[in-house]
Amino acid sequence: xxxxxxxxxxxxxxxxxxxxxxxxxxxxxxxxxxxxxxxxxxxxxxxxxxxxxxxxxxxxxxxxxxxxxxxxxxxxxxxxxxxxxxxxxxxxxxxxxxxxxxxxxxxxxxxxxxxxxxxxxxxxxxxxxxxxxxxxxxxxxxxxxxxxxxxxxxxxxxxxxxxxxxxxxxxxxxxxxxxxxxxxxxxxxxxxxxxxxxxxxxxxxxxxxxxxxxxxxxxxxxxxxxxxxxxxxxxxx
Numbered sequence: 001x002x003x004x005x006x007x008x009x010x011x012x013x014x015x016x017x018x019x020x021x022x023x024x025x026x027x028x029x030x031x032x033x034x035x036x037x038x039x040x041x042x043x044x045x046x047x048x049x050x051x052x053x054x055x056x057x058x059x060x061x062x063x064x065x066x067x068x069x070x071x072x073x074x075x076x077x078x079x080x081x082x083x084x085x086x087x088x089x090x091x092x093x094x095x096x097x098x099x100x101x102x103x104x105x106x107x108x109x110x111x112x113x114x115x116x117x118x119x120x121x122x123x124x125x126x127x128x129x130x131x132x133x134x135x136x137x138x139x140x141x142x143x144x145x146x147x148x149x150x151x152x153x154x155x156x157x158x159x160x161x162x163x164x165x166x167x168x169x170x171x172x173x174x175x176x177x178x179x180x181x182x183x184x185x186x187x188x189x190x191x192x193x194x195x196x197x198x199x200x201x202x203x204x205x206x207x208x209x210x211x212x213x214x215x216x217x218x219x220x221x222x223x224x225x226x227x228x229x230x231x232x233x234x235x236x237x
Contacts, residue, residue: 042090047082055082067221070095070128112143115227118179119217126183126219134182136166141176163205170211177212189220196233
């Protein structure tokens with residue numbers, strides 16, 4: 001006799017052996033799995049009409065991708081069809097583990113050799129923010145990352161940002177160089193005229209304070225970012 005659970009759920013084991021995410025992970029590695037397959041491993045079982053992989057695909061579609069899944073609140077996740085507190089908690093726990101891994105500082109502080117190096121330190125967390133924030137990455141004389149200061153939150157207008165606030169921590173800690181970064185919640189990292197104007201003001205102030213402003217990064221979603229220095233916007237003037 002079939003139980004209610006077996007009538008209403010579709011397990012990963014119901015899939016063909018070659019299509020099972022856990023088995024594929026063991027054979028080819030986690031990096032080879034699609035995002036929906038990784039999510040299916042967390043979900044473990046599907047619901048009536050959807051196996052775990054199909055359910056993962058639907059959740060990602062409804063959240064508009066992995067960044068949306070990162071942004072959505074625990075309560076909102078619990079209310080999605082087929083989820084509940086247990087599955088929502090597993091998903092949120094996995095995301096938080098990823099965030100902590102990305103922000104964990106090794107014994108040897110990472111050196112910044114390129115805009116991609118700097119973006120790699122912050123884009124996981126910054127790319128999921130729902131409001132604009134402006135952060136400052138503080139670097140030593142060898143361009144090693146010392147600390148990240150979160151300075152502003154909300155709409156960033158050059159007339160509202162006090163440039164001196166961006167240099168407070170750098171001056172207090174005798175920092176040699178810094179990188180400023182802010183996010184675009186829209187997901188599009190294209191710099192605005194206001195971003196360029198802010199960059200100009202910060203670079204100018206840095207020269208007066210003898211603190212190198214190495215770059216201004218605009219962080220978008222999906223791993224996208226723009227380096228204003230690479231684009232030649234208000235650097236080296």
